[in-house]
Amino acid sequence: MKKSLIIIIVMVICTACSEKEQAVVSPSDYTKFSQEKITLLEKSNLDRELDFWNKKIKNDSVQLSALASAANVYNQLFKETNNIGYLKNAERCLEKAYDVAAVKKESFAIALAQNYITQHRFKDAKKVLLPYEAMTSVSALQYVLFDINMELGNYSKAEVNLNNFRNLSDFNYLIRVAKYSDYKGDLSSTIRYMEKALKKAKSANNRSLLLWAYTNLGDYYGHDGRIEESYDCYTKALAIAPDNMYAKKAIAWILYSHEKKPAEALTMLENATKGRRAPDHFLLMSEIAKAVQNNEKSIAYLEAYQQLTSNSEYGVMYDHHNALALIDNYNNPIKGKELAKKEVANRPTPASYALLAYATLKNGDKEKALELANEFVMNKTYEPAAQLIIAQIYKANNLDEKASQLKKELIGAAFELGPSYEKEILKL
Structure with missing residues (x-):
């Protein structure tokens, strides 16, 4: 009897320790993240900037700087709202700029190819860069060619692109060699390269690079089962950009998949998604709602996903x-x-x-x-x-x-x- 009691006590202690180790996201954290809404001030500023550049385009339809600047604002608005219309408007600006450019057309081709990549139009992206493939000295071109070849499954060509701009002190090289290492199944090298990329972003004190590095490193730590380190990366991303949807979605995933708290995960996503139109968010909310046995919500979110993706502007995305x-x-x-x-x-x-x-x-x-x-x-x-x-x-x-x-x-x-x-x- 005494031996049995000892075994039971040990089991209880072990279970308590396990639960303590499992908890990564504290209630105060996910409550705070759930309550933060879309920053309308940022969108308002972008709208004003867009209006400024659009007036210049109307006054001079071939003004390249205005077309490029307007495309950049449209891209930022797409990131803020996930409204596909903004991405398509950016495409139209870039196609016009590429058509009328007399010099340095490759820079507009690169920007247009990146827009096509976001739309999952990888073959179109490849086609627009074909005339410039031999320009191995243009790093930005090789970066985008690498991205395209990876998405098309042309891994040997992607490796050639990678070797064309090999530079371990370059953030853009490091994040791509990390991606290639991940494709090869070498997760330890992937993480090592991304950690180096994070150091570069910190030394440059570049907000967008820091966000990229923290969120991607958070993903790789998660793949490696290093959930606490993964969570730390996402919280640091949110410290830089409190409304970063990618980081919020990742934390919601930790709540759902690691901590088995689907109700809390769903609450976070529901609040974070307000004002945004990203179809994959609704698809995930449908899955989590099903996990909490709320079939009505699950169906509603699935229908919202369907309604969004029925917009022909999404194309093949x-x-x-x-x-x-x-x-x-x-x-x-x-x-x-x-x-x-x-x-x-x-x-x-x-x-x-x-x-x-x-x-x-x-x-x-x-x-x-x-x-x-x-x-x-x-x-x-x-x-x-x-x-x-x-x-x-x-x-x-x-x-x-x-x-x-x-x-x-x-x-x-x-x-x-x-x-x-x-x-x-x-x-x-």
Whole structure:
């Protein structure tokens, strides 16, 4: 009896310690983050600046500085509000500027390509930079070519671009070599490079670079299971920009996936999303609302997502999300597969092929799904979402041993995948 009592006491102590270690976000923190609203002053200032440049464009339709400046303000407004109209207006300004520019056209081509990248129009971005590919001495051009090639799955070409501007003291090089290391599955190198990039941003005291470094390093720490360090990065980002939606969304994910507090996560997202039109935020809120068994809210947020993405100006930006929603939320794998094929054509990466393999599996063709997974996904990406799809395909094809091997890895990636996928992992 005494021995049993000791065991029970030890178990209680261990459980208490575990819960204490698990808690990363304090209630006072997430209450504060939830209450902060969009800063309308910043948007008002941007509106005034935009009006100033637009008047100059009207007075002289070929004034390049005004077109470029207006595009820059539109891009900032898009970041503030997630309103796709601003991004499309930036595109129109940049296309006009590129068309009329007589000298240094490559600088306008680079800006236009970056706009296309944001819209997931990667092939259009590649096309606009084709005339300038040989300009290896222009670092900014090589940066963007690297970004495009990574998004198109041209990893060998991306490595060439990377080598063309190798410079360990350059922030832009460091964040890209970090991304390439992550693609290779070398997370320790990824983090090391991003930590160096953060140091560069600190020494430059550059607000936008600091935000980029903190939020991306926070992501990588999260991938590595270093949740406290991840959270610290996001809070530092919010200290710089109290309304940074990316950091708030990441903290909400910690609450939801790590601390298993979906109600608090949902409250934070609901408050942070007010005034914004980012479809993926509504998709996440739908998932979390389902976790707290509020089906009415879950459906409402899913419908809000659908309504936003039905705007033709979004183009192909949400094809990947739409395909998954069709398969998982609307039980329409046939249409989901059509979108998955479109996504592969637009963005032929292992992640896109994993989506197609998943859609193929859900359409009942497990053998074809296995063929796609083996040829285009396996050993070509280390993303947990893709690994889960491969494991599900293995399981469906009675390759239980292979599925079990992936299951061990996926259990360690439960934070990244989220609570809604934990049951799927356990089924393997």
